[in-house]
Amino acid sequence: MEDHLDKDEFLTLLAQTNTAPYLIPVKRAEGIYIWDKDDKKYMDMIAGVAVNNIGHRHPKVVNAIKDQADKYLHVMVYGEFVQEPQSLLAKHLNSLLPDSLNCTYLVNSGTEANEGALKLAKRYTGRQEIISFKGSYHGSTHGSLSVSGNETKKGAFRPLLPGVKFIEFNQAADLQHITQHTAAVIMETVQGDAGVRIPDKAFMQALREKCNETGALLILDEIQCGMGRAGSMFAFEKFEIVPDILTLGKALGGGMPIGAFIANKSVMNVLTHDPMLGHITTFGGHPVIAAAANACLEVLKEESWMAEVDEKGQVLEELLSGCTDIKAIRRAGLMFAIDMESDEKVAKVVNECLKRGLISFWFLSHPHSFRLSPPLSISMDEIRIAGKIILDAIEASR
DSSP states (O other): OOOOOOHHHHHHHSOOSSSSOOOOOEEEEEBTEEEETTOOEEEESSHHHHTOTTOBTOHHHHHHHHHHHTTOSOOSSTTSSOOHHHHHHHHHHHHHSOTTOOEEEEESSHHHHHHHHHHHHHHHHOOOEEEEETTOOOOSSHHHHHTOOOHHHHGGGOSOOSSEEEEOTTOGGGGGGOOTTEEEEEEESSBSTTTOBOOOHHHHHHHHHHHHHHTOEEEEEOTTTTTTTTSSSSGGGGGTOOOSEEEEOGGGGTTSOOEEEEEOHHHHGGGGSSSTTSSOOSSTTOHHHHHHHHHHHHHHHHSSHHHHHHHHHHHHHHHHHTOTTOOEEEESSSOEEEEOSOHHHHHHHHHHHHHTTEEOEEOSSOTTEEEEOOOTTOOHHHHHHHHHHHHHHHHHTO
């Protein structure tokens, strides 16, 4: 059988995102592990960048995909036909969310979810100004890039959306910039790409109150920090607030591509008129992917993993915190940023981990940290094994 896991073929035939990709020739994946074509086993401590929260190829997700594929695939653009997988997924999300978040729009990715949320906020409020936060990351399409805070990543693609302002994250004084001219404030409940930045509860509650006062809609982006990653199904639950619009992606699909923006039905309904089809997607809510997402939610509800997230995260943090090469650790559940003295040191550690069969990764906007976001299904024994590998890799990179 012809081998199509050739690295040169990959580099030649497929568009590249950077000059130094990992180049692991993936043969198979299961649970928290990935095997390459030579059957080398890797502990996946990144979970596809917070995608495989329930691990690779969970049998319930695989079975849901197979069952739906036997019935039908794409039959019509989103919003026209009644399809059971879509309805079940929306009903399932409603059962997990506060009553005000009762209407789901399914799309194909997290950045599309943010695009839809921004359009919805403008349409509903009739306003144009968007406020975001310094250090934020919301995706790489033009709209979501416009509200992301990394100028290095977006400067080459200007002009972007007008009317976007950036304020300081977790600084209550900057909330004064939210006014009656503001359509929406968009914020990662936990900033991911900035190096896992966690806001204070008081700040989050003040933000919610300021949006209430001004009529601005609060969009919380939980594409990375949601679906149990921060220790609760949705990270906003820890702050005792509710957004006007919630965006999801990554882990929602159980390994399949999906996004969603969720709001109250009275808000979402404005996309149906003036103009009609105010937002539209061909493949959003694809029945196979909706079935996979529904199975993923079932797994997250049935397993005990979410209740163990903080304990597992604490164990790994304690294992690593005694290492003098580590300058700081920031953690939200099983979402880590580990600061080193330089980006060169980070590269050495990440590459050394890879040699030893552990996958970690970088941050786009915080290069002197490396990230960890293992599947929530990781066992306590595997947490300890991972901690030792990382410490050994740090030692070897000195």
